[in-house]
Amino acid sequence: MGERRWVAVHDGARPCVSGDVLERALAEVRGTGAAIAAVPVKDTIKVVGEERVISDTPDRATLWAAQTPQVFDYQILLDAHRAAGVEYTDDAAMVEAAGHRVTVFWGDYHNLKVTTPEDLDMVSLLLARPAVEYRVGNGADAHALAAGRALVLGGVTVPHPAGLAGHSDGDALSHAVIDALLGAAGCGDIGTHFPPEDPSLAGISSLLLLERTVGVLAEGGWCIANVDATMLAQRPRLSPHVPLMRRNIATALSVEQSQVSVKATTTDYLGFTGREEGIAVVAVALLYRP
Numbered sequence: 001m002g003e004r005r006w007v008a009v010h011d012g013a014r015p016c017v018s019g020d021v022l023e024r025a026l027a028e029v030r031g032t033g034a035a036i037a038a039v040p041v042k043d044t045i046k047v048v049g050e051e052r053v054i055s056d057t058p059d060r061a062t063l064w065a066a067q068t069p070q071v072f073d074y075q076i077l078l079d080a081h082r083a084a085g086v087e088y089t090d091d092a093a094m095v096e097a098a099g100h101r102v103t104v105f106w107g108d109y110h111n112l113k114v115t116t117p118e119d120l121d122m123v124s125l126l127l128a129r130p131a132v133e134y135r136v137g138n139g140a141d142a143h144a145l146a147a148g149r150a151l152v153l154g155g156v157t158v159p160h161p162a163g164l165a166g167h168s169d170g171d172a173l174s175h176a177v178i179d180a181l182l183g184a185a186g187c188g189d190i191g192t193h194f195p196p197e198d199p200s201l202a203g204i205s206s207l208l209l210l211e212r213t214v215g216v217l218a219e220g221g222w223c224i225a226n227v228d229a230t231m232l233a234q235r236p237r238l239s240p241h242v243p244l245m246r247r248n249i250a251t252a253l254s255v256e257q258s259q260v261s262v263k264a265t266t267t268d269y270l271g272f273t274g275r276e277e278g279i280a281v282v283a284v285a286l287l288y289r290p
């Protein structure tokens with residue numbers, strides 16, 4: 001073993017072990033010297049004697065099912081092997097018998113042991129399953145209402161005497177959605193990708209920025225599961241424009257309209273939106289990576 005300090009014993013019949021379990025193993029054994037993967041049992045366990053008569057029902061709260069990897073300080077494991085007189089069903093039992101404290105760390109219910117043909121069916125299903133990652137993000141934006149500007153939300157020009165101020169078209173709905181998407185992907189925010197100082201963005205349609213955001217997401221392999229946004233505006237009444245806003249955003253994001261939800265609420269005359277000084281939007285987005 002040279003100068004190596006830790007030994008991780010793994011059962012070849014557990015093919016679904018993950019890197020996360022191994023990382024937890026190393027973190028635990030550094031503190032305790034002897035640690036095993038385990039999961040709390042979900043079934044009530046019966047001790048059954050002769051003629052299938054139950055002799056005991058142990059308190060399930062104290063029962064964990066042992067798994068591998070079981071990780072030990074090399075010297076502790078070697079000494080336990082040298083002292084072992086009988087057969088044990090796992091290395092932990094042998095180390096326990098040698099008088100050492102062995103702790104459990106959180107294993108994985110997917111880390112199944114293939115013993116019977118039924119186990120093989122379960123493991124085959126697990127291994128055939130595509131591993132999908134999910135990320136959620138939120139976004140918020142608020143713009144002042146300025147007399148004489150076009151009011152653009154979700155790419156729709158809504159008839160109103162005042163519109164949203166901004167370097168771009170001021171489309172706070174699109175901006176909040178962009179921030180939710182970038183947040184979910186862990187890719188900064190709208191200002192990082194589309195700086196307000198950039199002269200080429202003056203008056204730009206924010207639907208184009210939404211399209212470019214899809215490119216940023218694609219670089220990380222992210223796909224959009226859904227987006228949900230709420231516009232906070234005392235006036236004008238926005239719900240008649242919501243179907244077109246959804247369609248515009250869905251087209252810009254290259255997703256189905258059903259994946260884009262847009263809603264509106266007043267703030268009952270409260271705050272800057274209630275006083276009609278501005279409009280605010282909050283949004284959430286869910287991304288997945290196949």
Ligand SMILES: Nc1ccn([C@@H]2O[C@H](COP(=O)(O)O)[C@@H](O)[C@H]2O)c(=O)n1
Nearest residue numbers: 233234235236237238239264265266267
């Ligand atoms: N600018 C707005 C605000 C609200 N709506 C619609 O009215 C409904 C009720 O709004 P409350 O703020 O009074 O709860 C809301 O659910 C929206 O459908 C709207 O169209 N435009």
Ligand SMILES: C[C@@]1(CO)OP(=O)(O)OP(=O)(O)OC[C@H]1O
Nearest residue numbers: 166167168170175191194195196
């Ligand atoms: C996209 C940008 C570009 O100037 O749009 P703005 O209209 O300035 O809107 P804001 O939400 O204040 O900030 C985002 C900007 O990066």
